[in-house]
Amino acid sequence: MNFLSRAFISTKENLGKTALLFLVMTTICVFVLAGISIQQATDQASNLAREKLGATVTLQPNMQKLRDDMKEKGEGRFQIKNISIPMSVVDQILKLNNIVGYNLTTTATGIADGFEPITSSESSSNSDEQAPPFRENNQKEMGNLKINGVLEQSLTSEAENGTIKLVEGSGITKENLNQNVGVISQTLASADSLKVGDTIKIKSPITNEVYSIKIQGIYETTEEISEMAVRNEAMNPYNAIYVPYTFANEMKGSDYKDSVDQATFTLNDPLNVNSFLESAKKLNIDFDTYMLNANNRAYETMIGPINNVSSFAKTTVLIVSIAGAIIMSLIIILTIKGRRSEIGIILSLGERKRKIISQFLVEMLIVLIISLGVSVGIGNIVSNSIGNSLVQKEIAVNAENQSQNGFGGGRFGNFEGGPKGHEGFNNEKVDVQPISSLNVKVSGKDFLDMSLIAILIVIISIGIPSVGIMRLQPKEILSRHD
Numbered sequence: 001m002n003f004l005s006r007a008f009i010s011t012k013e014n015l016g017k018t019a020l021l022f023l024v025m026t027t028i029c030v031f032v033l034a035g036i037s038i039q040q041a042t043d044q045a046s047n048l049a050r051e052k053l054g055a056t057v058t059l060q061p062n063m064q065k066l067r068d069d070m071k072e073k074g075e076g077r078f079q080i081k082n083i084s085i086p087m088s089v090v091d092q093i094l095k096l097n098n099i100v101g102y103n104l105t106t107t108a109t110g111i112a113d114g115f116e117p118i119t120s121s122e123s124s125s126n127s128d129e130q131a132p133p134f135r136e137n138n139q140k141e142m143g144n145l146k147i148n149g150v151l152e153q154s155l156t157s158e159a160e161n162g163t164i165k166l167v168e169g170s171g172i173t174k175e176n177l178n179q180n181v182g183v184i185s186q187t188l189a190s191a192d193s194l195k196v197g198d199t200i201k202i203k204s205p206i207t208n209e210v211y212s213i214k215i216q217g218i219y220e221t222t223e224e225i226s227e228m229a230v231r232n233e234a235m236n237p238y239n240a241i242y243v244p245y246t247f248a249n250e251m252k253g254s255d256y257k258d259s260v261d262q263a264t265f266t267l268n269d270p271l272n273v274n275s276f277l278e279s280a281k282k283l284n285i286d287f288d289t290y291m292l293n294a295n296n297r298a299y300e301t302m303i304g305p306i307n308n309v310s311s312f313a314k315t316t317v318l319i320v321s322i323a324g325a326i327i328m329s330l331i332i333i334l335t336i337k338g339r340r341s342e343i344g345i346i347l348s349l350g351e352r353k354r355k356i357i358s359q360f361l362v363e364m365l366i367v368l369i370i371s372l373g374v375s376v377g378i379g380n381i382v383s384n385s386i387g388n389s390l391v392q393k394e395i396a397v398n399a400e401n402q403s404q405n406g407f408g409g410g411r412f413g414n415f416e417g418g419p420k421g422h423e424g425f426n427n428e429k430v431d432v433q434p435i436s437s438l439n440v441k442v443s444g445k446d447f448l449d450m451s452l453i454a455i456l457i458v459i460i461s462i463g464i465p466s467v468g469i470m471r472l473q474p475k476e477i478l479s480r481h482d
């Protein structure tokens with residue numbers, strides 16, 4: 001009788017041992033398959049998140065460096081100074097790779113001339129009853145309108161997160177550069193009976209000139225009025241007017257020609273942020289005066305939980321594989337000890353030791369084939385259950401940590417450090433939600449990877465006891481009765 005026949009007979013007759021091996025192998029296969037499938041699902045979710053969000057890098061004045069310099073010079077109280085960024089600096093960065101879009105912004109204030117800005121009742125009450133007599137005039141001289149100069153209105157953070165939405169006319173685009181056109185809020189338009197095509201006048205508190213602006217669009221906003229906006233009309237979201245950045249520069253004076261307050265670059269993949277910053281460092285740009293702030297926190301917020309789950313899945317596959325090999329090796333060692341007489345008789349009949357080892361291997365493979373079939377049937381259910389349970393747990397833990405730390409976004413709240421030493425303050429809200437579920441599906445590749453790992457475990461678990469079998473002698477085995 002050859003070793004293949006003996007393997008089938010042994011498997012059939014020793015049902016208790018076979019059932020034990022089946023349970024152990026099935027458990028190992030299911031958990032290994034779950035770990036591999038979850039890992040694949042997290043990779044797919046990460047890719048989708050990267051494609052959806054991209055990443056932004058912002059070029060802006062290094063205000064913290066300016067503060068530090070003023071303190072060193074002993075200039076006393078810090079006064080905010082407008083530092084513009086020359087377009088020549090922006091053009092250098094635009095030559096770098098991985099940029100799929102960019103926007104330029106310049107912020108100014110204006111004074112409504114011939115129409116009334118939106119004023120909250122509390123603001124009016126404060127100015128009439130509590131504020132000093134000069135406060136209202138002083139506020140008006142500083143400006144009661146916020147002028148948002150942009151290259152592309154659709155690329156502003158307000159437009160991308162849905163805070164503002166164009167309801168009539170057209171928004172500001174690069175085609176409007178060097179034109180006196182604007183987009184006003186629906187609330188302001190209704191209050192002053194303005195419509196698309198009308199012309200309004202705005203006075204610059206800096207140049208004291210009055211500019212005419214043709215209304216080319218009207219937007220609605222869902223932004224809430226902050227406490228500061230109640231006191232300052234220029235900060236009221238209804239009083240924000242979007243114009244080409246070239247017009248905003250003109251309102252700020254000749255010193256701001258061919259410059260911007262901020263440039264935002266959209267990259268094709270958050271994974272390219274570090275290389276982008278490294279390339280930018282080699283440019284002829286004074287990064288003591290300007291800074292690059294990598295704002296990929298939205299991406300990190302989305303994939304934070306699934307990254308932890310992916311790491312857990314990798315660890316699970318490794319631990320289950322090692323533990324499975326050890327447990328199965330122990331089972332086989334105990335099995336061999338109980339079959340010493342059988343081994344001795346077979347050896348005495350002239351059977352080679354390698355065929356005996358091959359018999360044990362075939363026995364294990366028979367059980368493994370059955371386990372693989374069962375694991376495929378329940379793999380999807382177990383993988384989805386474990387994966388989504390882990391994601392929900394990670395989200396709950398992150399939310400609890402943020403609540404305990406008193407931060408609303410990330411480990412350091414609103415302070416964001418850019419990769420490779422580029423750091424700065426980031427006050428932009430992260431409005432995305434973390435990925436809360438995984439679509440775990442067992443693919444053919446996942447099953448193949450799991451099968452290869454399972455076969456490797458079987459080979460290792462057979463290989464360890466085989467060392468003892470190779471040392472056995474028929475006479476020695478048959479002479480012992482333990």
